[in-house]
Amino acid sequence: MADDNDNFRPLKPVIDNTNRAVRVISNKVLLDDEHTREEIRRMAELERLSYAELESLKVIHPGMLQAQVMNAFRELRTKLYQLPSSRENFVLLIASVVPKGGGSFVATNLGAAIALDESKTALIIDCNIYDPALHRLLPLEPDFGLVDYLENITLEAKDIIYSSGVRRLRLIPAGAPRQPGAEFFTSSRMRRLIEELRTRYRDRYILIDAPAMSTSTDARILAELCDYVMLVVPHGQVSSDHIQSSIDAIGPEKLAGVIFNT
C-alpha cells in the first residue's frame, strides 16, 4: 500500500487504500487511536500549499497571524464534535443564507480545522454546481467532479475524491459547470454516494458546501441526506426575515446552528 502512495500522481484521483477490513485483519493489539493515526499517515497526500498560498485562498493554517479566525473555527469544530450523533462521523451541510455569503469559506476552513487533528480527516463535497469555488484549492483543473459522477455511472467514488493542498483534507469538486434547472441531488446515486463516503471511513467528516438558501432548493434537498445543517449568516447582508425563512425551510431538527460570518 505504501507503494501506491509512492506512485501517487497529483492529477489522478486518490486511491484510498485504508479501510476497515485491513484494520480488522491486522488484528494487532493497538488502540483505536493509534490505528487511525497509522492509517491516516499512509493516506496519499498532494503537495501541500504554502502558508502564503493558503492565506491568499483564505484558508486557515497554523502559522497565521489572525489567531482569532483560527480560534473561531477550532471552537466551531469542537462544538460540532459535541453534537449527538449515531455514528462517529457526521455529514454536515453548510449553506449560506444568500449567495456570496461565505458558505464555501466556512466549509473550507471547517474542513481545515478538522484536519488539523492528525487523527481526523475531512471531505468537502462542492455541491455549488452553478458557481463552484472549491476547485481553487486544487492546483490544477480536476478531471471529474460530482456532476460527472452523477451523470456517468461508470465513475466510482474514488475517481472524484481529490487530495487538496491542505493536509488530511479531501475534496470532491463540483465538476464541469452545468445549466441550472437539472435536478442532480434527488437521484439515488447521490444518496448512495453520501452513504458510501460516510460508511467507508469512520474518522472522515463529510462537509457539503451547498448553494445559498435564497437562490435554489438544492440546499433543502441536500439537507435530506445530511445529519446536520449549518447556516452561514453574512455580516450586513441579510435581515432577520431572511434568516427566519431559511430556518423554516431546513426545519428545527437538523439545524445545528448559525455561523455569523463578519
Place this chain on the structure above:
Amino acid sequence: MTPLIDEWIYALKKELGNHKGKAAICFAVVTVTMLALGFVWPKVYQSSAIVYADEQNIIKPLLAGQAELTRLDTDQLAVVRERLSSPAVLGQALLETKRVANLDDKYSLDPKLRELQAAITIEEAGKNHVRISYKSKDQKQAFDMATAVVNAFVRDSAQSKRQESRDAFLFIDSQVKTYKSQLQEAEDRLKNFKSENPGGSDDSTSRRISDLRSTLEALNIELQTARARRDGLAQQITHENQSIARQYKSDVYRDAMAKAQSRLDTLRLSYQETYPDIIALKQQIEDMKQAIAKSESEPVSDTTQYTAANPVYQKLKTDLADAEINMRTLQMRVDSTRRLIGDEHDQSKENAEFQAKSAELTRDYNVTKSIYEDMLERREKARLSMALDVQGQGVTYKIKEPPAYPNRPIGLRFMHFFLAAPLLGLLTPIALIIAYIQLDPRIRFTDRLHQSLPETVTVLTVVPHYRTSYEKTVARGEWSSIVLLGIAVLVIYIVVGIVRVSGVV
C-alpha cells in the same frame, strides 16, 4: 472595549469602505457649504449695560421700622423685563435715538416697538444685577440704542417709584380721615348713652338687696313675736270678766260689821265682856247680821245694784290694743321692705342690660381708636417714604456698567465656521452611516442575530473577517491616498481661511 463597540467600529469601517465615494462627496459638500455659510453669515453687534438694583440703602438702617423703603421685588429679572416691555419706556428710548419723531403715531410706532423689544435681552448678572443688552447689525446703533433704553428704564423706574409712594401716602391719608370720623361717631354714641342711662353699679344694688333682706328677716321675727303676744293677750282676755257686780246694802253692812268686829276684838283685849261698849258692839253686830240677812233676802233692784269695771280686764284690753297696733305696723314694714327688694331686683336687671350696651359701645370706640392711631403712625411713615423717594433716596436702579461700544460682533463668526466646517464634514458621513446601520434591517451585530433567531437555534460561532495580506496592502494604499487627499484639501482650506481672515476677500 466591549464587544458591542468592537462590532460597531467594524460595521462602521466596513460601511465606510463600501461607501467611500459617497462619504468623500458628503465631506466635501458639507465643508464647502459651511465655509460658504461663514462668508455670508451676518454680523451682529451687541451692547449691554448692567443695572444694579440698590436694595441696601444708607438711609435704610437709619429709618428702620419708621419708613418703608419702596422695596424692589425679589425677582428683579421679572420686574425689569416687565418695565422694559412697556411702550412708555421703549417709546422714550425710540424718541431719544430719533427713530421716531413723536409718540402719537401709533401705527408707525407699534412695529418699531416690537422690533426694539425683540432686540433687547434681559438676563440676570448676579445678585441684584440685571444685564440689559441690545443687538443690532450696526455697531453705532447697538450702542446708542442700548444707552437710550437703559437711561429710559432708570428714569422711568425712579418716576414710577415716586408715583407709587405718593399713591400709598394718599391712600393711607384717606383711610386716616375715614377712621377719624368713625372714631368720633363711636365717641358720641358712648357719651350719649352714658348720659341717658346714669344707672347704678351692680355692686351697690346687690348690697342694698342684701341689706333689705336682713331687715326683712328681722322684721319678720319681730312680727312673729308681736303676733304671738297679741294671740296670748287675746286668749287671756276671754277668761277675764269685763266688770265686777256688787249689792250695795249688804256690802255696806258687811263693811260696817267688819269694822265693828275689829273694834270689838280690840276692846276685848282691854275689857270684859260686860263692858258696855262691848255689849253695845255685840248688839250692833247682831243687828247688822240681821240687816244683812234681810237685805239679802230682798230682791235686788237695779238701783240698788251697781257695776264696777274690772281693772285686770281693763289692763289686758289696753295691752291687746297696743299689741294689735304694733303688729300691724310691723306687717306694713315687712310689705314695704319686700316691695323695695323687688324694686332692687328690677334695678339690677336693668343694670346688666346697660352694662352690655355700654361695653359694646366702648369696644367699638376702642377698636376704632386703635386703628386710627395705627393709621396715623402709618401715615407718618408713608409721608417719610414719599419724602425719601422724592429726594431720590430709597431703592433705586443704578447703572453699574454703562453700555460699551461693541467692537466685535457676537454669535457665530467666520472663524467658528472655518473651524467647525471640516469637523462637521467628517462627522456628517459618519453620522449618516451610523443612522444607516441603525435603520438598515440587515444584521450586523451578534446580539441582533441572537434576538432574531428562535430560541432553539444557537449561534455556533462568530467568524472574524479573514484579512489576507493582499487586502491589507490594498486597504493601506487606499487609506494613504485618502489621507493625502485630505491633507491637500485641508491645506487649500487653510489658505482660503487665512485669505479671508486677513481681509483680502
